[in-house]
Amino acid sequence: MSETSPISLTRFLIEEQRAHQHLNADLRLLIEVVARACKSISIAVGKGDLGGVLGDAGTGNVQGEAQKKLDVLSNEILLEANAWGGHLAGCASEEMDDPHPIPDAYPKGNFLLLFDPLDGSSNIDVNISVGTIFSVLKCPDGVTNPSAEHFLQPGTMQVAAGYTVYGPSTLLVLTLGHGTHVFTLDRELGSFTLTRRNVQIPPDTREFAINMSNQRHWEAPMQGYVEELLAGKTGPRGKDFNMRWVASMVADVHRILTRGGIFIYPWDKKDAGKPGKLRLMYEANPMAFIVEQAGGAATTGRDRIMEVGPTALHQRVPVFLGSRNEVAYVTEFHRNHD
Numbered sequence: 456m457s458e459t460s461p462i463s464l465t466r467f468l469i470e471e472q473r474a475h476q477h478l479n480a481d482l483r484l485l486i487e488v489v490a491r492a493c494k495s496i497s498i499a500v501g502k503g504d505l506g507g508v509l510g511d512a513g514t515g516n517v518q519g520e521a522q523k524k525l526d527v528l529s530n531e532i533l534l535e536a537n538a539w540g541g542h543l544a545g546c547a548s549e550e551m552d553d554p555h556p557i558p559d560a561y562p563k564g565n566f567l568l569l570f571d572p573l574d575g576s577s578n579i580d581v582n583i584s585v586g587t588i589f590s591v592l593k594c595p596d597g598v599t600n601p602s603a604e605h606f607l608q609p610g611t612m613q614v615a616a617g618y619t620v621y622g623p624s625t626l627l628v629l630t631l632g633h634g635t636h637v638f639t640l641d642r643e644l645g646s647f648t649l650t651r652r653n654v655q656i657p658p659d660t661r662e663f664a665i666n667m668s669n670q671r672h673w674e675a676p677m678q679g680y681v682e683e684l685l686a687g688k689t690g691p692r693g694k695d696f697n698m699r700w701v702a703s704m705v706a707d708v709h710r711i712l713t714r715g716g717i718f719i720y721p722w723d724k725k726d727a728g729k730p731g732k733l734r735l736m737y738e739a740n741p742m743a744f745i746v747e748q749a750g751g752a753a754t755t756g757r758d759r760i761m762e763v764g765p766t767a768l769h770q771r772v773p774v775f776l777g778s779r780n781e782v783a784y785v786t787e788f789h790r791n792h793d
């Protein structure tokens with residue numbers, strides 16, 4: 456095989472296992488199972504109306520949000536694929552109230568898998584990119600039937616994290632703690648192929664991603680920060696900023712991974728008692744790990760996301776992530792205001 460042969464996900468994982476002791480065979484196979492499930496989800500997303508998968512499921516999830524048929528289907532695909540692999544002690548999904556036990560009929564492993572099976576639900580029916588986000592933790596020693604408390608580990612304890620984007624091409628973005636790497640699904644071969652190794656997010660940016668329609672609900676430092684961005688060249692930042700908002704975190708984060716930017720879902724007073732919209736365990740932590748491994752930064756506006764001590768499985772946090780100098784600027788802006 457020549458040095459320039461395409462590197463499949465399988466080969467990449469085996470080479471990573473040889474290079475880094477912490478990546479054992481179970482973790483490698485777990486990632487392969489998740490990737491296989493994501494291929495199935497990609498096929499379902501791609502069929503769209505032809506597969507009868509668009510529209511509402513007529514159910515609600517633990518967050519009280521209406522579920523789409525594809526939310527439910529993607530959740531089932533991930534649960535089913537991971538049940539019998541023997542690598543998991545348990546899994547938890549954004550779509551389910553409680554952790555999902557591994558059926559007694561199958562052997563159990565040492566890892567915990569958390570996932571948002573289909574991120575960007577509002578974009579499913581309008582043919583815009585959606586994705587899957589996942590995070591892998593170690594199950595505490597001696598625990599064979601993990602409950603919610605065993606999943607409540609800070610993001611720094613993640614051993615792997617990734618997301619897929621079901622867009623014009625299907626991409627898998629993965630970190631095992633040694634850089635962030637991008638794989639593209641070769642639809643003819645049915646396998647993920649390494650297409651970008653060690654992605655680096657540019658440290659500075661002129662692009663921000665935020666849902667501006669919530670502006671009136673933000674706290675004062677957010678108002679002040681965005682005012683500076685909108686002031687452009689003649690304002691205190693001395694440069695013009697552009698805005699992009701897909702409303703699928705996977706797509707917005709992938710743009711930032713590719714060309715820099717800052718993604719923000721801040722605290723707002725719209726949903727009293729809910730500090731932001733995004734979930735710490737299913738969205739913020741895995742994305743923070745991926746972004747940090749690509750040279751970026753991720754904070755709650757005040758603290759590093761991966762150091763937040765989780766208190767609930769479906770906990771929400773404000774999210775500021777992307778180009779590290781811009782994240783540092785807005786974080787400092789908040790701290791100076793406190």
Ligand code: AHG
Nearest residue numbers: 573574575576577666702703704705
């Ligand atoms: P969900 O997990 O329900 O699909 O949530 C999508 C998230 C995230 O992907 C996106 O960044 C954000 O919600 C969009 O929020 P707005 O509806 O406020 O634009």
